[in-house]
Amino acid sequence: MAALGVVLAVGFRASTARADPSFALAWREGPAPTACVTEAALREVVAEKLGRDPFTARERADIVIEGEESSAGGRLRARIRERGRDGAVLGSREVEAESCPRLVRATGIVVALFAKAREEGEPEEHRGGASERAVEREVAEPERNVPTASPPAPNPPLPRERPPRSAPPRPLELSLGLGASAALGLLPSASAALRAIARLERARSRWSFEWTAGYSVPQSFRSQTVRGTLSAFDQQVRMCLASVRQLHVRLDVCGGAFWGAVIPYTAGLTERNETWRPLAGPVGALAVQLRAESGRAMRLELGAAVPVVGRTLYFHGIDGEPERVHATGTVIVFLGLNGLTNL
Structure with a gap:
């Protein structure tokens, strides 16, 4: 024994x-x-x-x-x-x-x-x-040279009878960034947008929260009776779950809400000029994030929004019948690239 x-x-x-x-x-x-x-x-x-x-x-x-x-x-x-x-x-x-x-x-x-x-x-x-x-x-202590003798005895442990210091809260990491994206289904043709992004991550957690907003570059159109430009503004709020989470690589699956507006500036529309047309619906995305040792990161994402509330713009033709200028797609697909830095 x-x-x-x-x-x-x-x-x-x-x-x-x-x-x-x-x-x-x-x-x-x-x-x-x-x-x-x-x-x-x-x-x-x-x-x-x-x-x-x-x-x-x-x-x-x-x-x-x-x-x-x-x-x-x-x-x-x-x-x-x-x-x-x-x-x-x-x-x-x-x-x-x-x-x-x-x-x-x-x-x-x-x-x-x-x-x-x-x-x-x-x-x-x-x-x-x-x-x-x-x-x-x-x-x-006064300055002194590093001794070459054996190391000093380790520090004594904290006495058990002394109340321990309260544990600090688990840290939250806030990242801010800028980028660009392209979309299909938001404006009459493929659109380009400038974007801002904010991400909040909790240490040791696969969950993260992000907010992003973008402004789409205006597009011009013209016909015999109507002309003008269309631009758009959108925001997205998403929760993300990391399916892959390593030191320098992160793969997120995200879902949340999308809302925004199509902004017309036209002459000849049946609706009042420069009236924003709201959009809203769910959104989902896949995102790959590459992080450097400095804390900076690049984030590439591919996603889609399904506008439950969409918009269609009309004008009156020569025969008096309404004719469509533009209608938002049933699905809006977007591809974006953002640069991030930790605060």
């Missing part, structure tokens, strides 16, 4: 070790003359704190720790983020210091705590408190 217990214990520890997440470091350095925090310096500080190098190649990592530095009000600042394999932001932290050595060390402490806490399965609220205290100590 003792031998069996040893075998089970060894197997359990091996399984736990295999379950530890793997990490990659992706630090965006500033311009060479003014760069303060470098990836090499961060790796040295993290190895000192953990007693080993915890990082692996990015393509094999479960979690990517990324960041960059900036300056504000004479102080140096660094921002560190954790991203999962699917690109979702798992956590972020900003540190400030008055000098490069202090900023390098404080940033390295945060990166080491991120990696150490994930491997030990420490709750996020405990990680936040330990990270703040460790960074404040490092910034407050």
Whole structure:
């Protein structure tokens, strides 16, 4: 029985070790003359704190720790983020210091705590408190060279009797962008439109919400008795579900509502000139989104709207009978390309 217990214990520890997440470091350095925090310096500080190098190649990592530095009000600042394999932001932290050595060390402490806490399965609220205290100590201490001796003892865990810090709300990512689209069935011939888009995504969720609006370039028409131009304005509100959600690629299936108006500017129509003709109906779309490490993205979508409320424009012919100028299609098909950036 003792031998069996040893075998089970060894197997359990091996399984736990295999379950530890793997990490990659992706630090965006500033311009060479003014760069303060470098990836090499961060790796040295993290190895000192953990007693080993915890990082692996990015393509094999479960979690990517990324960041960059900036300056504000004479102080140096660094921002560190954790991203999962699917690109979702798992956590972020900003540190400030008055000098490069202090900023390098404080940033390295945060990166080491991120990696150490994930491997030990420490709750996020405990990680936040330990990270703040460790960074404040490092910034407050006098500047010193990085020691070559063995790493210091790890920070003591937060006492259980102390009430934990409240967990921060799960982050929401807002993206804004501009683009262009083409449509069939909205105006007399294929139409081109300028579009604006706003997307709201929640970390670790496949659901997202988006709003988009567009203005279609006017089209001219002319006959013996009537002439003018037609343009259009439309809006779409959609909920999207990601059927594919990876670090840099996302495939969404979207559905929602479409409404807008055909805007005539004519002479000779039986209806009052420049009166907007409303449109409304359901809309569906497929969208592919490619995201860069900088947070910018390109989004290509193909969709269709079915106007439950459509519009037909008439004029009186020579014989007095009404003749049709234009009627919106029973289905409006559109193809769009948008550029997005995270706020």
